[in-house]
């Protein structure tokens with residue numbers, strides 16, 4: 001029936017139909033063009049608000065070709081056209097944490113002192129005419145913008161501080177200040193296993209997970225609500241899972257990395273588990289402060 005009606009309209013208004021089709025095609029072409037537009041990196045600081053287009057960044061006089069001997073995301077030697085981060089973030093005075101947001105929900109909150117320390121952060125920029133390899137077969141590359149480090153070992157830069165597919169860089173405050181729901185009981189000593197474990201959590205886990213609905217990231221499940229993994233994982237298996245998720249179960253989309261003893265030693269893992277067990281008794285949903 002539908003086809004018949006369409007055929008009738010064609011018969012009655014062939015020229016108008018052609019025109020309409022033409023306009024529709026133009027609209028589709030225009031929207032495709034918008035999707036394929038130049039990637040843009042947003043800077044959201046109170047003293048610096050900017051949208052930086054890839055082509056402009058690549059023309060910056062400080063751009064160099066750098067070599068990264070062991071790239072965290074590609075797990076091999078890589079070369080990049082890159083800009084020292086300090087060439088674009090001009091004034092970090094008074095800012096405690098800088099937040100790097102990726103387009104998949106990953107968020108790295110990097111303490112400002114690390115950005116001006118012995119390890120040098122660089123913004124790698126993927127040239128349109130020389131794309132980087134894909135991260136996983138059939139997937140996207142780490143571009144168009146990727147934070148890489150020269151001499152990461154000097155300040156012990158963890159794998160979570162190499163955010164890729166960046167869309168925005170902004171100023172921030174420490175996670176526990178912004179989301180007090182992730183804090184252990186305040187009656188505990190600041191050097192207790194639970195507090196130390198929260199630091200391990202903030203450094204290694206909060207870039208993907210939330211606790212009690214508190215945190216910036218939305219890539220992995222909340223680790224306390226409705227249930228905490230210490231409630232439904234046998235202790236040995238949870239340990240195994242954190243060290244190497246694929247040792248417990250695996251499937252093609254697995255996103256969570258393993259944390260080897262070189263990244264997180266046994267004491268840190270013990271502290272992290274003490275924190276998680278403690279938080280299982282402190283379930284309260286944080287007010288959603290995300291925008």
Ligand code: HEC
Nearest residue numbers: 160204205207208219220221229242253254255256257259
């Ligand atoms: C790069 C992102 C990322 C980081 C970093 C990360 N996770 Fe995950 N995690 C995930 C995702 C995504 C899942 C869901 C399963 C998957 O796709 O791998 C997950 C699943 C889990 C699970 C299983 C939950 C369930 O019920 O199946 C646990 C437990 C967990 N993560 C704990 C942690 C801890 C503890 C840390 C820090 C040491 C951490 N994760 C760091 C992304 C991450």
